[in-house]
Amino acid sequence: MAITLKDIAKKAGVSESTVSRVLNGIPKASSETRDKILKIAKELGYYPNDVARSLAKQKTHIIGLIVSDIANPYFASVIGGVEEVASLKGYSLIISATGGKEKEELKYIKILKEKKVDGIVFMSGRMPDSCEKALVESEIPTVVVSRKVKSFLPSIHIDNIGESYKAVEYLIKLGHRRIAMISGPCIDKESGYHRLLGYKNALADYDLPFEEELVQEGDFKMDSGRKAMENLLSLKKLPTAVFAASDAMGVGAIKAIKKAGLRVPEDISVIGFDNSIISLACDPELTTIGQPVKDLGRTAMEMLYKIIQGEELERRTIYLPCELIIRGSTKSLG
Template sequence: MNPTIKDVANLAGVHPSTVSRVINNDSRISEKTKNKVLLIIKKLGYTPNAIARGLKTKRTHTLGMLIPDITNPFFAEIARGVEDAANKNNFNVILCNTDDKLKKERTYLEILRGKRVDGLILGTAHIKDKSILELEKKKFPYILVSRNIEGLDKNCIIVDDVEGGMMATEYLLKLGHRRIAHITGPLKIRSALNRLKGYKLALKKYEIDYRDELVGEGDFRIKGGYQVMKRFLKLNEPPTAIFAANDLLALGAMQAIQKKNFRIPEDFSVIGFNDIELASFVYPALTTIRQPMLEMGELAVKMLLRIIEEGEFNQRRVILQPKLIIRESCKK
């Protein structure tokens, strides 16, 4: 059985409230008493109950984070930024994976609030997301990262996905490609829609007709990119270049191309989005659009703590700029 605060108090010959004050570094406790209590805490292996302390202090120094796919390196990198920044501020992080399902999102939100987390960082938002609108209504501290939803124009950190989509497509156009395909992310997610919008705007700028057969919806996973690219390869007139809405989709497309013994970039040019670490290690190294993932995670914590500690609930919407990273997967 785990030792309790009363066990510590009995051995130290003090009241449990004195033990609590020692744990919270109360300056009113003498050095002699403090050292005695700390020695017994160490001897017993006593660990303070964070939730019980939170009931008194109304703080648990714990943040909840929801991501849609823990296997996606993009979200893993953001989570790393969140954890690093949280630890620097003496906060812990509980990480939950929703598989991009609203039902799991709702369940985890209930669990995390039951554990009395001080705030939430959410990378799971769909375009219409009642659970997040409910957080807004109840003024529960939250920050959206990488995604935002209809009806909310604050408390979020996103990259300029429209600009990024234009940047990727325009790079291929400048290389001379005119039949450019796009593998989108799930179109229930605003970032996927905005990258598609950027693709369309770039085509329009260069007076290239938009063609439905050159756009396929993926799932932000390697398998999704592979399946959509297989369909493109069966077209009577396949594309010469592919813009994938994230790097995993691009890797899947590359696999489908190479499996048919075509070459990249000689036969097909491929560009991704995110710049996960793996993008620079595949062959050929993937040209992509970089998002500042670590920075997004760190900034999310900074903004969330401003809400928690200073009550500044209406944080601005932060839009970060994407950057073209040219490697070896595209050619004239």
């Protein structure tokens, strides 16, 4: 059985209240009783029961994190950022993986409510209305990562449209005119549809025609990028550059291009999105849009902390800038 306040109180011949105050550093004890209590606590190897404290204080100092897949390096990095700041502020992190399934998401929101977490970071696959409703109704301070919200819930994003625009614009400025895109699934609003939109916008602004055949849809994974590129390579008129909505698809594209006997970037330039580790592993190394993954997590947790503290958020929707990282997979045309 663990040592409790009562044990210390008994041994010190004082009340539990006094022990509690001393141990919490509330400065209303004579240094005499103080020292005695501290000494006994140490002797007995006392450590507080945080469950009891949470119940009494109505605060758990736990943040709940809902994510679709922990093992996904992107989420893992964001989580790393959340954890870093949470730990700094004295919070622990409960992590739940939903596999992007709405039912699981709702289940975990319920569990987190029961666990009385002080806040929630939500970054599961999509953001179904049901989840958003549950989050709002939970009245638990919540920050949403990378998902558009309809309610007042605060959220943090990257500007998928603008950053994609940046990538394509870079290709255009390199002299490319026939630029293909390997997009994500368009049902994915942010990383799918918005990145495609950025591509379209850039083409439009630079008076380049949008051609259906130059857009192939993948699922963000390497193999889908490979297949998408094979399709593009079967076109009568090849593109001179490809914008992939993820590094993995970009790497897949490079593989397909090389397999077809063409060279990157001499024959076709490829640009990715994410700056994940694989963008450095491939050959040539992939030019890409670097997402501030860790900062997304950090900032999410900082926003959450403010809300928990009752502070006003200056902005309920924050966009973090990405960085164009130029490597060997892109080349000026001519």
